[in-house]
Amino acid sequence: MKVKITLIATSLLTSVAFSNLVLADGEKLFQDNVNACWSCHGKDAKTPVLPIYPSLANQKKEYISAQMKDIKSGKRKNGHSVAMQSFMGLLDDKQIDEIAAWIASTAPAKTATAAPKAKEALTGGAKLFQEKTCWSCHGKDAKTPILPIYPNLTGLSKEYILNQMKDIKSGKRANGQSAAMKGVMGLVDDKQIEEIATWLATLK
Numbered sequence: 726m727k728v729k730i731t732l733i734a735t736s737l738l739t740s741v742a743f744s745n746l747v748l749a750d751g752e753k754l755f756q757d758n759v760n761a762c763w764s765c766h767g768k769d770a771k772t773p774v775l776p777i778y779p780s781l782a783n784q785k786k787e788y789i790s791a792q793m794k795d796i797k798s799g800k801r802k803n804g805h806s807v808a809m810q811s812f813m814g815l816l817d818d819k820q821i822d823e824i825a826a827w828i829a830s831t832a833p834a835k836t837a838t839a840a841p842k843a844k845e846a847l848t849g850g851a852k853l854f855q856e857k858t859c860w861s862c863h864g865k866d867a868k869t870p871i872l873p874i875y876p877n878l879t880g881l882s883k884e885y886i887l888n889q890m891k892d893i894k895s896g897k898r899a900n901g902q903s904a905a906m907k908g909v910m911g912l913v914d915d916k917q918i919e920e921i922a923t924w925l926a927t928l929k
């Protein structure tokens with residue numbers, strides 16, 4: 726009898742430990758109903774419920790993880806960040822890193838980038854992106870940032886891009902490395918911001 730009880734207890738413990746192990750997986754944390762990431766960003770991390778919410782799938786692990794930590798701590802509080810902050814309290818740094826690693830692993834396969842056109846051949850937002858030095862941090866194709874902690878700008882909606890540019894310009898978004906970009910935002914007015922956002926939103 727004693728042996729039997731021990732056996733049951735052991736198998737219970739094992740299954741609890743096992744389910745924790747499964748739960749520790751970044752994808753499980755993203756898809757569960759407690760953290761509810763999927764309910765705003767989409768099950769595939771790239772179909773947000775509102776155009777003003779970001780797609781996450783094109784970003785590097787380092788950037789995702791840094792933004793999650795800043796939204797959790799309140800360092801990033803621009804736009805709709807507060808909607809997300811209330812869901813972040815249950816996650817520790819290790820779990821945040823695990824989720825970030827999973828999201829980064831869903832990144833679409835790299836597509837070949839067409840050779841950049843000569844500056845003179847570019848128009849509208851594409852031209853401004855090169856002229857106003859955006860490319861120097863985000864890459865000529867807007868998806869090869871010079872540091873993994875800098876964002877990829879492809880796969881995002883116009884609404885989201887527009888808001889972030891305006892918030893970084895005004896200082897409403899001041900977390901992380903935003904200061905690096907703020908200086909450059911003095912070079913673009915609202916009309917130019919709109920033109921750049923319109924162009925960026927066409928990039929996948």
Ligand code: HEC
Binds near residue numbers: 763765784805
């Ligand atoms: C209630 C909706 C909601 C939930 C739940 C939510 N988020 Fe967010 N998330 C947002 C919004 C809105 C933003 C953009 C904030 C802004 O307006 O600047 C954001 C921003 C982000 C960013 C920064 C993206 C970028 O390009 O800068 C990351 C990364 C992120 N969320 C990951 C997650 C993960 C992982 C979870 C689950 C642990 C989660 N979010 C849960 C709404 C949500």
Ligand code: HEC
Binds near residue numbers: 859886
């Ligand atoms: C000196 C480097 C630098 C330059 C130049 C720069 N950026 Fe950025 N940009 C950044 C960094 C760093 C961030 C992320 C800030 C953070 O750490 O939260 C960012 C964030 C963004 C975001 C928000 C992305 C997201 O997922 O939330 C957009 C959109 C953007 N930049 C567009 C532009 C455009 C357009 C230009 C040119 C007018 C530009 N940037 C110039 C460094 C730069």
